[in-house]
Amino acid sequence: MATKIDPRPRDADRTREAILQAAQQVFAEKGFAAATIRDITARAGVNQSLVSRYFGGKLKLFEAALEAALDARLMTDLPKAEFGKLIVARFADGDGRVSPLPMLFRAAADAEARSVAQRLLHERVLEPLAQWIGGADAGVRAARLMMISLGFFTYREQLPLAGFAGAVDPDLRRWLEDEFQAIVDNGHVRR
Amino acid sequence: MATKIDPRPRDADRTREAILQAAQQVFAEKGFAAATIRDITARAGVNQSLVSRYFGGKLKLFEAALEAALDARLMTDLPKAEFGKLIVARFADGDGRVSPLPMLFRAAADAEARSVAQRLLHERVLEPLAQWIGGADAGVRAARLMMISLGFFTYREQLPLAGFAGAVDPDLRRWLEDEFQAIVDNGHVRR
DNA sequence: TCACGATGTAAACGTACGTTTACTTGCTGG
DNA sequence: CCAGCAAGTAAACGTACGTTTACATCGTGA
Numbered sequence: 383m384a385t386k387i388d389p390r391p392r393d394a395d396r397t398r399e400a401i402l403q404a405a406q407q408v409f410a411e412k413g414f415a416a417a418t419i420r421d422i423t424a425r426a427g428v429n430q431s432l433v434s435r436y437f438g439g440k441l442k443l444f445e446a447a448l449e450a451a452l453d454a455r456l457m458t459d460l461p462k463a464e465f466g467k468l469i470v471a472r473f474a475d476g477d478g479r480v481s482p483l484p485m486l487f488r489a490a491a492d493a494e495a496r497s498v499a500q501r502l503l504h505e506r507v508l509e510p511l512a513q514w515i516g517g518a519d520a521g522v523r524a525a526r527l528m529m530i531s532l533g534f535f536t537y538r539e540q541l542p543l544a545g546f547a548g549a550v551d552p553d554l555r556r557w558l559e560d561e562f563q564a565i566v567d568n569g570h571v572r573r
Numbered sequence: 574m575a576t577k578i579d580p581r582p583r584d585a586d587r588t589r590e591a592i593l594q595a596a597q598q599v600f601a602e603k604g605f606a607a608a609t610i611r612d613i614t615a616r617a618g619v620n621q622s623l624v625s626r627y628f629g630g631k632l633k634l635f636e637a638a639l640e641a642a643l644d645a646r647l648m649t650d651l652p653k654a655e656f657g658k659l660i661v662a663r664f665a666d667g668d669g670r671v672s673p674l675p676m677l678f679r680a681a682a683d684a685e686a687r688s689v690a691q692r693l694l695h696e697r698v699l700e701p702l703a704q705w706i707g708g709a710d711a712g713v714r715a716a717r718l719m720m721i722s723l724g725f726f727t728y729r730e731q732l733p734l735a736g737f738a739g740a741v742d743p744d745l746r747r748w749l750e751d752e753f754q755a756i757v758d759n760g761h762v763r764r
Numbered sequence: 765t766c767a768c769g770a771t772g773t774a775a776a777c778g779t780a781c782g783t784t785t786a787c788t789t790g791c792t793g794g
Numbered sequence: 795c796c797a798g799c800a801a802g803t804a805a806a807c808g809t810a811c812g813t814t815t816a817c818a819t820c821g822t823g824a
Contacts, residue, residue: 392771392820413682415606419812429773434813487727491604491682522744525728533724536678537716553713583790583801610782620803625783 400426405447413488414495451482458514466563591617596638604679605686642673649705657754
């Protein structure tokens with residue numbers, strides 16, 4: 383028999399990364415409580431015990447996965463001039479990355495995961511967002527942005543209704559674009 | 574020893590109702606997966622096996638509880654002229670009833686409960702809402718109303734941030750009122 | 765070379781859950 | 795008065811989970 387070439391030689395960093403990526407997917411799909419370590423590690427192709435070894439448990443893995451997902455800048459990398467169109471396109475059509483938003487609010491069912499999500503949402507999303515928006519009422523405008531985003535995601539991915547699971551209704555899309563654009567412009571919807 | 578007066582004589586209907594009310598509370602607080610039958614029945618003061626006996630299982634109990642919570646009209650009982658102010662007051666300040674919205678989206682973590690929530694949300698909330706709003710684009714406007722409501726609840730109760738858990742910021746409140754009012758008026762925000 | 769730590773695995777453990785079963789208690793119609 | 799059914803209970807069952815443990819395997823520095 384030919385010498386077996388192991389396609390995945392022993393590499394702790396690579397294994398850690400594989401677990402982390404699988405965790406991002408599974409946590410985003412199923413939420414914290416419904417996601418199982420057996421599912422995550424199976425998707426990563428590694429043994430289940432490695433989660434405890436490398437991350438210290440399920441909650442710590444969730445925290446690491448959420449933080450990694452939030453590492454990619456979520457909104458503040460877009461040009462303000464066309465923010466509305468671009469952010470709706472990113473949310474509605476996807477851009478290939480795993481969005482951290484489903485992870486954020488699907489985690490809320492579990493009390494421990496919720497407190498982690500709260501802290502990270504505040505530190506990594508809301509504060510940078512308010513800074514990026516700027517101005518006196520930046521906090522309120524960031525909150526509005528967050529509320530609409532969460533509502534959109536909840537409505538679209540969490541409770542997808544008939545006729546809404548696919549493409550977004552053009553009128554609804556235009557309203558979303560206007561709202562998002564108004565928030566970064568001056569807080570008022572221009573119509 | 575004096576004769577013991579049982580404060581809760583055998584009464585299947587009363588027991589059923591006690592379970593149903595406890596279920597509404599616990600499901601709203603913890604979501605479907607995190608809520609346990611033992612917790613619900615303990616709060617109702619009855620044996621755990623009665624859930625299977627009276628409702629046929631946890632999922633059926635959830636369906637019954639959600640349907641009962643949705644029985645109270647959620648939005649369409651308010652006068653359209655002051656809809657914005659009143660609906661925000663109901664959402665932000667509460668009106669004593671158990672709101673079905675937390676149940677709705679906290680259920681979304683579980684796949685089976687989610688499909689139940691989807692169907693009931695559509696049948697019992699969105700369709701009556703669109704009918705109540707009326708007009709050609711009633712569907713889109715109902716969707717906007719639902720998105721903002723879900724976003725508000727998610728942001729407020731699910732991921733309560735520092736400074737947002739208590740009273741709602743006056744500016745944010747005004748924005749919410751305007752948005753809600755505009756949806757029932759003509760779909761456009763008047764400013 | 766080879767012992768030893770790093771890496772990975774399989775199996776077992778303890779726990780908590782939803783559900784079912786066997787049983788007890790209380791009421792009521794004839 | 796009492797048989798029979800409704801109502802309620804306690805305990806057990808089967809399962810799935812996160813975690814831990816004991817063991818196997820690989821690579822590498824002295």
